[in-house]
Amino acid sequence: MLQLEPGNRFLLEYLEKLFNQEKPSSVDQSFVDFDSTKYHLSTQSSKSKNILTLSIEILCWADLVQHGARAVLEREYKDHILPEAETEQEFNVSLKIDLETLPKDLATRTQLLESFSLLKRNALAAPFEKAFEIQKRLEQNPPGPDEVVKKEDLMIVRYRPEEALYLLPSPDRVTAIFSTIFKEETDRIYGKVFLQEFVDARRRPSCQTAPQVLYTNREPPLEIRGVKGIGSLETGENVGYVTFVLFPRHFTPTTLPSTITQIQLFRDYLHYHIKCSKAYMHSRMRTRVASFLKVLNRAKLDAALGEGERERKTASGRSFVRA
Amino acid sequence: MSNTLRPYLACVRSTLTAALTMQDFPSQVAERHNVPEIEAQSTPEVLLTPLLISRNSSEQVLIEPSINSVRISIKIKQADEIERILAHKFTRFLMMRAEAFVILRRVPVKGYDISFLVTNKNVEEMLKHKLVDFVIQFMEEVDKELSEAKLSLNARARIVAESYLSQFP
Numbered sequence: 001m002l003q004l005e006p007g008n009r010f011l012l013e014y015l016e017k018l019f020n021q022e023k024p025s026s027v028d029q030s031f032v033d034f035d036s037t038k039y040h041l042s043t044q045s046s047k048s049k050n051i052l053t054l055s056i057e058i059l060c061w062a063d064l065v066q067h068g069a070r071a072v073l074e075r076e077y078k079d080h081i082l083p084e085a086e087t088e089q090e091f092n093v094s095l096k097i098d099l100e101t102l103p104k105d106l107a108t109r110t111q112l113l114e115s116f117s118l119l120k121r122n123a124l125a126a127p128f129e130k131a132f133e134i135q136k137r138l139e140q141n142p143p144g145p146d147e148v149v150k151k152e153d154l155m156i157v158r159y160r161p162e163e164a165l166y167l168l169p170s171p172d173r174v175t176a177i178f179s180t181i182f183k184e185e186t187d188r189i190y191g192k193v194f195l196q197e198f199v200d201a202r203r204r205p206s207c208q209t210a211p212q213v214l215y216t217n218r219e220p221p222l223e224i225r226g227v228k229g230i231g232s233l234e235t236g237e238n239v240g241y242v243t244f245v246l247f248p249r250h251f252t253p254t255t256l257p258s259t260i261t262q263i264q265l266f267r268d269y270l271h272y273h274i275k276c277s278k279a280y281m282h283s284r285m286r287t288r289v290a291s292f293l294k295v296l297n298r299a300k301l302d303a304a305l306g307e308g309e310r311e312r313k314t315a316s317g318r319s320f321v322r323a
Numbered sequence: 324m325s326n327t328l329r330p331y332l333a334c335v336r337s338t339l340t341a342a343l344t345m346q347d348f349p350s351q352v353a354e355r356h357n358v359p360e361i362e363a364q365s366t367p368e369v370l371l372t373p374l375l376i377s378r379n380s381s382e383q384v385l386i387e388p389s390i391n392s393v394r395i396s397i398k399i400k401q402a403d404e405i406e407r408i409l410a411h412k413f414t415r416f417l418m419m420r421a422e423a424f425v426i427l428r429r430v431p432v433k434g435y436d437i438s439f440l441v442t443n444k445n446v447e448e449m450l451k452h453k454l455v456d457f458v459i460q461f462m463e464e465v466d467k468e469l470s471e472a473k474l475s476l477n478a479r480a481r482i483v484a485e486s487y488l489s490q491f492p
Binding site: 002003186189190193196198202204211250259262269280285286295296298299300 | 486
């Protein structure tokens with residue numbers, strides 16, 4: 001499985017099962033997603049079992065709200081989203097799904113299912129959309145050469161405890177900078193190999209149109225180093241910074257949604273493949289060790305056969321072991 | 324580069340064949356004990372001259388013979404970080420399974436990557452020339468394995484990067 005799926009598969013299949021069931025039943029299911037995102041799907045009231053509540057808790061909700069996440073979600077799920085006051089306890093957003101008022105035809109239903117499974121992706125899309133809007137604004141009236149980057153224009157999303165995503169719009173592009181932590185030495189080295197390939201991939205014909213990728217180890221890139229008020233930037237051996245340079249052709253109205261989905265999954269994609277490589281190396285080593293053992297046993301087995309030959313019988317029937 | 328490999332391995336092979344001539348030697352320190360003298364180092368007169376065979380400064384084989392045991396330590400070529408990590412993991416993997424390998428030492432000698440300990444008992448049970456074959460084959464295969472693993476890692480990285488970036492419009 002080369003690519004990670006943007007939607008939550010479990011949610012999709014579970015909701016599909018609930019949509020197609022004969023009789024509504026009570027539901028209480030908690031599950032998780034990448035980056036410590038928690039979901040909770042339940043029937044709140046026991047009397048009307050066909051009203052499901054789907055709640056999500058995202059670690060960086062505070063950052064996302066600052067960048068207009070609520071508005072984006074209201075746009076996507078206008079019939080289903082619950083106002084802030086009715087959001088489930090300990091969760092950030094709740095959606096209400098009424099099983100009786102579902103659309104009847106299969107195509108719309110599938111589309112609805114997919115949009116629910118993309119709940120996390122839609123929440124995280126907010127800062128990106130805002131960045132693209134700011135870029136368009138900057139393109140219209142470009143700032144003078146001496147104006148320094150405004151603090152409001154740089155967006156920070158701390159989607160994991162020690163890792164963050166920085167979005168920086170400029171007049172002709174949008175820069176997305178990921179900071180990522182490699183907890184182990186081997187992870188760090190594998191990560192370096194992978195990221196070096198990302199940087200070099202642009203040379204290949206199939207990736208000509210892809211955004212430019214830059215990678216720095218230890219030190220944060222210059223774009224975000226100078227900006228005041230950004231908070232503490234991680235430095236050290238285990239930190240890597242990956243910069244994506246997105247050009248306007250990546251966020252035209254047609255390409256915008258897929259670009260956002262792709263960029264969001266980057267960090268998880270990278271770490272997933274690092275771990276897959278480690279597992280592959282491990283299984284390779286195991287086969288190699290088995291082959292060595294076979295060779296060594298060849299040395300032993302011949303000797304054991306030699307043992308068998310040493311027992312001999314004389315003509316009269318006496319047997320002895322040859323020294 | 325590989326024109327030094329054949330003489331190097333031939334040299335190691337002939338040295339090992341000569342060094343693996345051992346006899347039983349009961350310990351002179353403790354009664355009724357029989358220890359590999361190269362490990363115990365208790366009687367200096369039975370320890371023979373150690374021999375170091377180098378292909379270059381990063382690939383060496385140290386052979387320490389004694390009257391009843393021989394210690395063979397190998398230093399594997401590790402050019403960059405990736406090779407260092409792979410070699411370290413591979414040797415650690417092997418050494419954890421030292422019991423299955425019989426002649427492998429659980430801990431390498433200081434300054435080397437992996438060590439074998441062959442005693443007179445091992446030589447009695449196994450065919451000597453096959454043992455030597457095994458060590459030589461091991462040295463060849465480890466290098467081959469490392470370079471293959473590195474190549475496959477790079478190929479994986481390339482595929483991963485390409486498949487991610489080609490998704491962009």
